[in-house]
Amino acid sequence: MTITANWSYPTAIRFGAGRINEIADACAAAGIKNPLLITDRGLANMDITTRTLDLLDGAGLGRALFADVDPNPNEKNAAAGVAAFVAGGHDGVVAFGGGSGLDLGKLVAFLAGQTRPLWDFEDIGDWWMRADADAIAPIVAVPTTAGTGSEVGRASVITNSETQEKKIIFHPKFLPSVVICDPELTVGMPDFITAGTGLDAFAHCLEAFCSPHYHPMSQGMALEGMRLVKEYLPRAYADGTDIEARAHMMSAAIMGATAFQKGLGAIHALSHPIGALYHTHHGTTNAICMPAVLQFNKPKIEQVITQAAQYLGIEGGFEGFCAYVDQLNASLGIPKTLAELGIETPDIDRIVSGALADPSTGGNPVEMTRENTRELLMRIV
Numbered sequence: 001m002t003i004t005a006n007w008s009y010p011t012a013i014r015f016g017a018g019r020i021n022e023i024a025d026a027c028a029a030a031g032i033k034n035p036l037l038i039t040d041r042g043l044a045n046m047d048i049t050t051r052t053l054d055l056l057d058g059a060g061l062g063r064a065l066f067a068d069v070d071p072n073p074n075e076k077n078a079a080a081g082v083a084a085f086v087a088g089g090h091d092g093v094v095a096f097g098g099g100s101g102l103d104l105g106k107l108v109a110f111l112a113g114q115t116r117p118l119w120d121f122e123d124i125g126d127w128w129m130r131a132d133a134d135a136i137a138p139i140v141a142v143p144t145t146a147g148t149g150s151e152v153g154r155a156s157v158i159t160n161s162e163t164q165e166k167k168i169i170f171h172p173k174f175l176p177s178v179v180i181c182d183p184e185l186t187v188g189m190p191d192f193i194t195a196g197t198g199l200d201a202f203a204h205c206l207e208a209f210c211s212p213h214y215h216p217m218s219q220g221m222a223l224e225g226m227r228l229v230k231e232y233l234p235r236a237y238a239d240g241t242d243i244e245a246r247a248h249m250m251s252a253a254i255m256g257a258t259a260f261q262k263g264l265g266a267i268h269a270l271s272h273p274i275g276a277l278y279h280t281h282h283g284t285t286n287a288i289c290m291p292a293v294l295q296f297n298k299p300k301i302e303q304v305i306t307q308a309a310q311y312l313g314i315e316g317g318f319e320g321f322c323a324y325v326d327q328l329n330a331s332l333g334i335p336k337t338l339a340e341l342g343i344e345t346p347d348i349d350r351i352v353s354g355a356l357a358d359p360s361t362g363g364n365p366v367e368m369t370r371e372n373t374r375e376l377l378m379r380i381v
Helices: 019-030 047-058 075-087 099-111 191-210 216-238 243-262 266-278 282-296 298-312 317-331 348-357 359-363 370-378
Strands: 004-007 012-016 035-038 092-097 139-143 155-160 165-170 178-181
Touching (some): 019 047, 019 139, 035 047, 035 099, 075 099, 092 099, 099 155, 155 266, 165 266, 178 243, 191 243, 191 282, 216 243, 266 370, 282 298, 282 317, 282 370, 348 370
Parallel strands (some): 012 178, 092 139, 139 178
Antiparallel strands (some): 004 012
């Protein structure tokens, strides 16, 4: 099955196998003449990156590359990226990769024209209005994984390396001007990345669906996003060359990231400080937290999860859904605890404090307190 489409929501999206060939045209559509391609170190020398640089160079757009990006990008990566952007006289960014490359790329495009320090733009109240919106460079986003959905996001998650806290930097213009979703770029992902990123998309959809806030459009996207993950993540994991499965997983990632403007919850509230402290893979950490958070939220979500189970063809209502999540995690090789992930002596108090300070707590169906969050965390250690 060939899946090709052009979408205008939530931004201009060119979706389909082989559409990376349109990268130069996408830059032109965004008004970019001298792009800086930003990606992570692991992707810097891979064929998909080299080929993209060749396409840019062949169109007269140069082949400038910045890849000093950590798996959990931080303010040092951002400063180095801004320096490279300014030194090269660039007028836009091609954000290329998984969540780290996409988040850092968007942040560099945002910061390069600002005069205030990074942390002045944290997602608190109306702090985003401190930015000079006219100085934000255009962004073309090219995801190479199917999970984070940062390609359609209006924020970047950045680790403060001094405090070891993950912070969300927000501005509406973080939303890329053009996105190229080419499932062929995801074919080379290792199995554990396919699993972790796919479950990240599922966590986004699940938490958005359970959030008590009112947003029917997000509710619909979240539900269908979960169905796509259920149907196609096992296929993508079993056969990395299954382009149809890869394509549907890219759709699920976009849907999850669009849906979670309705809210996230305890899965992400826990995952963010754990990732900041111990540099774990974000999607995998979400997956470890998911079963315990479902039970934690049961008093408030049993009915909506029963509805989701019916749509997804899962028998047994709430408990049947929970059993499905356990089975899915196991089939994808996800550890059950932080200890199995390699974190044998986690700093419980610090993780709890970080979770309660995380913006995701505001969307959790059950109010999170220090006492119940500690009890929740102890279920996954």
